[in-house]
Amino acid sequence: MKALAVRPGVRNSAYIADIPEPKVTDIPDGRGILVRTLQVGVDATDGEINEGLYGRAPAGDSHLVLGHEVFGVVEEVGPNVKHLKKRDYCTCTVRRPGPTLFDKIGRNDITSHPEYYERGINLLHGFMTHRFVEDAEFVVKVPGGLNHLGVLSEPASVCAKAIEQAYLAQQRLQVWKPKLAFVTGAGQIGLLTTMMLRLRGLDVFTLARTPNPGLKADIVRAYGAKYVSTKETPMGELVKQVGRPDLIIEATGSSQVAFECMEHLNLNGAMVWTSVTGGKHELSGFPSDKVNLEWVLGNKLLLGSVNGNRDHFAQGIADLALGEVMFPGITSRMLTTPIDGFMDPQAVLHELENKSAIKVYVNVARD
Ligand code: BGC
Numbered sequence: 001m002k003a004l005a006v007r008p009g010v011r012n013s014a015y016i017a018d019i020p021e022p023k024v025t026d027i028p029d030g031r032g033i034l035v036r037t038l039q040v041g042v043d044a045t046d047g048e049i050n051e052g053l054y055g056r057a058p059a060g061d062s063h064l065v066l067g068h069e070v071f072g073v074v075e076e077v078g079p080n081v082k083h084l085k086k087r088d089y090c091t092c093t094v095r096r097p098g099p100t101l102f103d104k105i106g107r108n109d110i111t112s113h114p115e116y117y118e119r120g121i122n123l124l125h126g127f128m129t130h131r132f133v134e135d136a137e138f139v140v141k142v143p144g145g146l147n148h149l150g151v152l153s154e155p156a157s158v159c160a161k162a163i164e165q166a167y168l169a170q171q172r173l174q175v176w177k178p179k180l181a182f183v184t185g186a187g188q189i190g191l192l193t194t195m196m197l198r199l200r201g202l203d204v205f206t207l208a209r210t211p212n213p214g215l216k217a218d219i220v221r222a223y224g225a226k227y228v229s230t231k232e233t234p235m236g237e238l239v240k241q242v243g244r245p246d247l248i249i250e251a252t253g254s255s256q257v258a259f260e261c262m263e264h265l266n267l268n269g270a271m272v273w274t275s276v277t278g279g280k281h282e283l284s285g286f287p288s289d290k291v292n293l294e295w296v297l298g299n300k301l302l303l304g305s306v307n308g309n310r311d312h313f314a315q316g317i318a319d320l321a322l323g324e325v326m327f328p329g330i331t332s333r334m335l336t337t338p339i340d341g342f343m344d345p346q347a348v349l350h351e352l353e354n355k356s357a358i359k360v361y362v363n364v365a366r367d
């Protein structure tokens, strides 16, 4: 069976590998689910892995099968699988348990072990292939009515976790009713976060470099948020116009922007960093004394959020569904760049450089 793989650490190494066909019995105790892959999303993390900047091969292998954003259909289930059956649509979580207490309670997403196991990213093969088998514990049902957005389940889980973490952490304040939010970045994470914060009733400004007008700006507006091109209105200017945000969710992929945001958060505010920055950029000219003072005097909170567990997938999928009711047909406008099959690996990864692409994804098979 063919799969799209890379040699981690080697730049532009994506190639077509031959891998063994999976069987439902590869997973013990009748808990296996054999899934036929329908679509696999590609994101900046895949780009960084193909650049050789990020990701590792499983122990004993020199290659890593890519793909961590999967949408598929169940082909066969083991006798002990209860929550999914043949023909159901599904997605999978990405991170698998390590050795810590958090992993044992189903919170692989907050493992305290320095080594983390992620399918298609780190130490485990991914989903960019025709079939795969997975333990029922990590397979999440996607309702049939949402199959057109199923490939967004994984990014939606990342957004749902980031928002959940902010609200949980802000319980420190005893009362927190955020009104104004900034989302930085208008890629898939920025746009889905914009939608989810609108569903929670916040006044949302989504900031990105891309000039206005354009598809990203249109989607933001259709969600009832405001799009701000930072080329026209830098964040400091926007703050003068609308005030400081109570919540910032940072998703630009730029550590520089992540730090810049620190200058603008409101008193008692929370900021969540979600960008995975595999590069080596260093920041100079940052007003660290000023920011340090303001953060201390303002009781501000910064938290990092990565990945998502089963519950975040369920929340993300529920939000995608509610989003379809509140903003019909808008989220699918993100699905800009389908690719027919993965047999031309460099072409798949090349699309990530396409500035007008929001979501790049591979149609692996038709249902
Ligand atoms: C994935 C997450 C993962 C993170 C870090 C992201 O692209 O969507 O699931 O935890 O990369 O590897």
Ligand code: ZN
Residues within 6 Å of the ligand: 043, 045, 068
């Ligand atoms: Zn990702």
